[in-house]
Amino acid sequence: MSDSGLGFSVKRFIIFIVGSAVAILVFEGMGEVGGNMIKGQVSKTTSKYHPERNVEDRIKPAFVLEDKVAIANAADTTDALVADEWNAEGSCEQVIEGNDMLQFNLKEMKVSAGCASVTVTLKHTGVMAVEVMGHNWVLSTDADFMPVATAAAGAGLANNYVPVDDNRVLAATSIIGGGEETSVTFSIESLQAGDAYTFFCSFPGHYAIMKGSFKVIA
Ligand SMILES: [Cu+2]
Incomplete structure (x- = not known):
């Protein structure tokens, strides 16, 4: 080489x-x-x-939120059933729920003109304190709703945010916090079937969302 x-x-x-x-x-x-x-x-x-x-x-997804779906479905079913039962048209016993998200579970309540008296039970299904997320159930005519709701703020928590000795207030419960329940029984003698009434929560600011129609049916 x-x-x-x-x-x-x-x-x-x-x-x-x-x-x-x-x-x-x-x-x-x-x-x-x-x-x-x-x-x-x-x-x-x-x-x-x-x-x-x-x-x-x-x-099939590897991870399914089955519990959450089940809970949501259960809530839907319960709401519908409960609303039907509690809010039966014309019933003299009405039950309504308020929660921590400024919501009533009913938009409309109908009682019979034949009711000797009407009892409205309010259940606060939330957990927040009355000072923060208090709810009550106040009834007035549609026309009086805004003036009463405005006057309510001045009444203060000590008066359940209900104007004192104000005959525009047709009925009102006390104000409650999360987990509590209250009710009011009142005569509907002065209420007219066909007239427009509004129920609402008079905690300052809540009436904008927490309100509904109250009707007396013949
Ligand atoms: Cu409220």
Whole structure:
């Protein structure tokens, strides 16, 4: 073997070629192994390779908020049933709920003109304190609703946010906080079937949302 003097020799050239070939084979081999590993992983984790799993299983989310859905459904059902039962048209016993989100569960209450007296029970289903999220149930004519609601703020919590000795107030419960319940029984002798009455919560600011229509039906 002769040396060209430039560091080149046939021997080195052959070693380089053989070395490259080995490196390529090893690289290809590794690629094959890696590819098979990926394929194996894919077959384990995708449904396509699991014919024993049915379509429902495959599309079923891994994590389902079943409890939450069940609770929501239960609440819907309960609300509807309770509203039907409690708010039965013409019933002399009315039950209404208020919550921590400034909501009454009823938009309308209908009592019969034949009721000797009407009892409205208010349940506060929330947890917030009376000073923060107090609710009451106040009845007035539609026309008196705004003036009474405005005057209520001045009456203060000590007076249940109900103007004192104000004959525009047709009925009113005391004001309650979360978890409490109160009721008022009143005569509807002075109320006229067909006239427009409004019930509302007179806690300052609540009347804008917490209100509904009260009707006396013949
Ligand atoms: Cu309120």
